[in-house]
Amino acid sequence: MSSATPKAVSAPLEFLDERVGLAKLVKSNLRKVFPDHWSFLLGEIALYSFIVLLLSGTFLTLWFKPSMQEIVYNGAYGPMQGLHMSEAFASTLDISFSVRGGLLMRQIHHWAAMLFIGAMTIHMLRVFFTGAFRKPREINWLIGTILLQLGLIEGFTGYSLPDDLLSGTGLRFVEGLIRSVPVVGTYVSFFLFGGEFPGDAIIPRLYPIHILLLPGLILALVAAHIGLVVYHKHTQHTGSGRTNKNVVGYPLMPVYMAKAGGFFFIVFGVTALMGALFQLNPVWIYGPYNAAQVGAGTQPDWYMGWVEGGLRIMPNWETHIAGFTISWNIFIPGVGLLGLLAVVMSIYPFIERWVTGDNREHHLLDKPRNQPTRTGFGVAGMTFYGLLWIGGGNDIIATTFHLAINDITWFLRIAIFIGPVIAFMITKRICIGLQRRDRDKLLHGTESGIVMRLPHGEFIEVHKPLPMEQAYELAAHDRQEPLDIGAGVDHNGVEAPNRRILRLRARVSRFWFGDAVQKPTAGELEAAHTHGHGHDDGHGELEAGESEAHRPEVGAGSGKTPT
């Protein structure tokens, strides 16, 4: 502390420093540098909406009664007078109508939950498309996938607590999902619900899960998630001055502190605005849960909409074995899709690592275009998810656009298989086109718009050389050639022992990188820049150079900087 620091500030700081070593802790972390890019703030949205959830949720616990005890309502809402309902639902009505600010808090809580999972989703997409899951961040990716799934369950338990008609129908959906699991399903269902559905145990049981167990787990994993970000240091986009060994950005204190702190209040503000302006989950319209009732247009919240869609488009397949029914129509889309999400997301980084055989650390992010196959997979996955989303809202879509629900179902049954493939191919082609453009820029510079006529009559467009910064950015990534496994026999003609796996890997690698346009090698750049100024060979040469680039000698141009 400098002598200018007032004693009122320095005294308590010294007190803390002497006891918990504050200075050391602060010194090492306050100047921590974070790179600046809007897409790095998406995870922060999730973090801040989680904080909003904790705050608003705590408020709600003060009045919510997690009980399925049946009572007669005589609260403030007229059109429910004298109805029999659970205490949980009655207390939700009381929060909405009698507690000051209760409805606003309920809506803030619910909107924040929707935003929490939405922000996690786009954050995860950012991490996926930029390859931020690569070594050394695989574990953090895994934590992220677990967080997303915990978020889904947490959201769903919250959706179920008010015990209104919508949430009760959602619980019925989950009960069906559980029962569709062969052999153990019915037992698990009876265990969970304390007997037949709906029983009177499920809400008292979901309550501690929703307010204690899952938030605790999420909080712990969020801490680990952020701890690992600090430990690994944040990834950064390619750009001049940025390498795999540094981080270019602003220090935590004061720039990021201000930005992040301010952003928290913005997120809080947006959730509060949405809570104040948009009605969300009007339980008083849904009414108390009654197993005999169901409303048209009953859907889960958006993050479960894709599973709902899977169920809606699934053909009605059932198998009867020895008096038992196996409901494939529920098991495959319900349990299957949720399982698919968990498995595919968790193993993807490891699959890619196996294919590339890349064991290096990566702190520089990929441009999505430079990984056409991965980007294609990502967009295919989004298409798959989006189509299922349509399925989940098929009735609303049918009535809004005057379509037949059956036509939508049949369209989706086919599109769910074809759509992702088409999306993959289109995305990959777009990426390759963009790569080709980048390569063109590197080799020939940018188009200047000046057309020149040469003495012998030929017209050419003058190309300006690319500014160094831009050229660096375009060429900062690695060349990624398909795996070359060679002839596979040693000089005695004996095949390598793990040849079969190697061949499979080579095939997958060819699929992965075979079509990608590689950035020019140092030699190609040299050649283009020396004789390219005359432009007498024009674009014809570019094409030739390109096809040549598909089969360069191994390791020819792994240099990161263009010369």
Add this chain to the structure above:
Amino acid sequence: MRFGVRGRSRLNTGGDRGRPRLNTGGIRVGSRISAVLSARRRHRFAGAVVVMIALGAFGGAYALASPSSKASADAAQATQIEEGRKLFAVSCSSCHGLNAQGTNEGPTLIGVGAAAVDFQVGTGRMPAQQPGAQIPPKKVVFSDEEIAALSAYVASLGPGPSVPSKEQLNTSDLTDAEIAEGGELFRTNCASCHNVAGKGGALTWGKYAPNLTGSSPRHIYEAMLTGPQQMPVFSEAVITPDDKRKIIGYLEALKTEPSRGGFGLGGLGPVTEGLATWIVGIGSLVIITVWIASRGQKVKGVKGK
């Protein structure tokens, strides 16, 4: 008599016609009056007087036995039915047949009652514009009188539910508890197609349960009574008139309830809520992230130069 043979014979005929009537009358009222009457029975105005008395007696008896307006109403109804028949022949018979017996294009209307006609024509569903999965409501093409005439004609073909009365539709005296009961009845019987807020929903193959927010109590009542298109009939035995009134009362209450918690997002539930999450919530937050990040970059750019 000064009149000729022709005149005389005419008078005679008149007399012959008058006599039996006069006699019957005479037997009923008593012998003294009958003596007077019999003396005057050949008076030239006797026939006319008898007719007047008879008309007066029947008319008076009828007027005493029934509400005074009914007599004219009956006559009016006859003309109304006739008017309805003509309208029907022009606008409906090409599908429902000239005698409403039904054809391949449209069902028979014998026995559907006035309520069905009042609903179908009163909401513009009929006359149908074109065949389809479901006949949609559209602009009403008939005036109230014409609809009433058509209803009367169809009702005259066979017994069926009639248009509900004002008392049946009056929901002003319902208590909160009765309205709540109506809500419970609505959720149990109607919400599975019409949605809990009456916003409508999809059925198979392009059919749908319509949105009830714009429907009048009378049409809702008639729909329950007659089960138009895909809708099942909820007869007075299944849902009593009183329960129907409560259901309508609940729907009316929903309309008058303020939209609590802000803009209602169409009342379509989680689908529109999810759209709002992504478009308004995530959308605005992402724009803000771009703004926050760009603030920093500008500062950096200035510094760099």
